[in-house]
Amino acid sequence: MSLYVKALEEMRDLLASQKAEIINAALREKRALTPDDQSKSDNLDTALVDADKRLQAARQHEQREADIEASLTQGRKGAGTEERSDFDKFIRESRAGDGFDLQFRASDIERRAMSATGGTGKASVASTLWEYAVEASEILAYAQVMSTADGNTIPMPKATVHAEPGATDIPANDPIPEDDSTITTVDLSVAKRGYLTFVPNELLQDATFDVEGYIARNAGRALGLNVAQAAVAAAIAGFTTQGAVTPAGVLTGLGAQNEVGQGSDLLVDLFHSVIAPYRTSASAAWGVADLTAAVLRKLKTSTGDLVWQDGLTAGNPSVVLGKPVFIAPGFDTFAASKKPIFFGDWQALVVRIAGGLRFERSAEAGFKNDQTAFKAIVRRGAVALDPNAVKFLATPAV
Incomplete structure (x- = not known):
């Protein structure tokens, strides 16, 4: 624990x-x-x-x-035993084209085969997925993560307008007023990223530490970071509702802390621009880049208290206005016409991984130079399903 x-x-x-x-x-x-x-x-x-x-x-x-x-x-050789593990055998004995499965194993990530795209496939909208799936990168601790066996495009439901009750009470026998939600579809496709690295065979044979395990772990971290970057790009493109804006001329921060409508007041405005069901969700959080986080860490209220509250223990997220903050590369920093701060319910962001993480080895690829090649690949994509679930703080053009 x-x-x-x-x-x-x-x-x-x-x-x-x-x-x-x-x-x-x-x-x-x-x-x-x-x-x-x-x-x-x-x-x-x-x-x-x-x-x-x-x-x-x-x-x-x-x-x-x-x-x-x-x-x-999995299966690494235990201390004091002579039995070679599955992964050890893969590293030492596999041939060209052999692969070692680094598939996500979270039990509550939905796995399913995808139907072909086009034709009648477009008329069938994939089921809404609102389950938590927490991975290594911070944004993925709040977004939905779904894993599919293949990479066929999936049409996902996207809500732009939600139906609401009328403004007046309805007397008995009167007709119920109509108010329709506006739901369209957005394609959730995947694209491939990866890299190839060559390791001298002498290092694999002579090293006194687990070189192969290190390479595998680094592959997982690197690919996970790339998935997170794709998620941030989808968030910026899909969460298009402005919740607050800095005053004219305030481009490099949140303005004066002691001015009404500036400083921490802007964070309060952004917080309350998101409707209560979204901002009170367990997956509601602030999303920022590192340089923006530095601005928030120095920000104070009108009473001199720091707005940013560090987590009290390791693993405990820092909070702003009682909600966690995650830092991810790809978010805007403060400048003209930017969106440096996002806040809301990140369940509305769906991140997809097709076919898991691929980690493959080939002794033949580097045969000429006496090297072993390791290949790491991920197919990933992301879309935002509700532009009102997460809103952003905007900066003016000048």
Whole structure:
């Protein structure tokens, strides 16, 4: 169990204890809850629900990391044994074209075969997928991640307008007013990225540490980062609703901290531009680039308090206005006509991996130079399904 999960469990237990104390005090005194007691109890209930969601997500994250680590190192030869593992055999004995499967093994990532595209396939919209799938890169801890066996294009549902009740009450026998949602489809396709690296055979034969394991782990990290970069690009292209804008002339930051409508006020505006069901979701978070994160870390409220609150333990995300912040390359930094800060429910971003991560070895490819080649490949894509689920802070043109 990680320190982060343990801290979340302790926080949840503390909240439960505080609620129980309020109830028990009323029971001991043989009285009903006072309005103040009831308000405190309701607030604790809300905090407990949020703590349970965070704890569940953290446990899933921890399990995901364990599954990925197991998939990268499965079967490695145990200390004191002579039996060669599957991965060891692959490294030492495989021939050209042999591959070692680094498939994602998270049990709650949906796997399914895809139908052919075109024709009637376009009329069949893929089911909405709203399950958590946490991987190594930060943005993937909040977005949906789906894994498919092949790379056929999938039409996904995209909601641009949501139906709402009318503005007035409906008397008996009166007709119900019509208000339709606007749902279209957006193609979720995949593209391939990868690399080839050559390693001297002397290094593989003579090294006293696990060279092959290091190469495999590096491949997983590198490909995972590329998937995250594709996810950020899809977020910028698909989340097109502006939630707040910096004042004219404020291009390199959030403006003066002591000016109304600038500084932390802009973050509050962006936060509340997202409707409550999205901003209260367990997957609601801020997405920024590193340089933007540096601006936020130095930002203070009108009372002098830092807006950015660091996580208290390892693995505990930093928060702004009570919501986690993740940093990912590819987001805009502050400049004219940019979108440096995104906030909302990242479940509306679907990230797809087709065929898992491929990691292959060939002794023949580098035969002339006495080298062994390792190839790492991923087919990935991403789309945003609701432009209102995540909104952005914009900077003016000048």
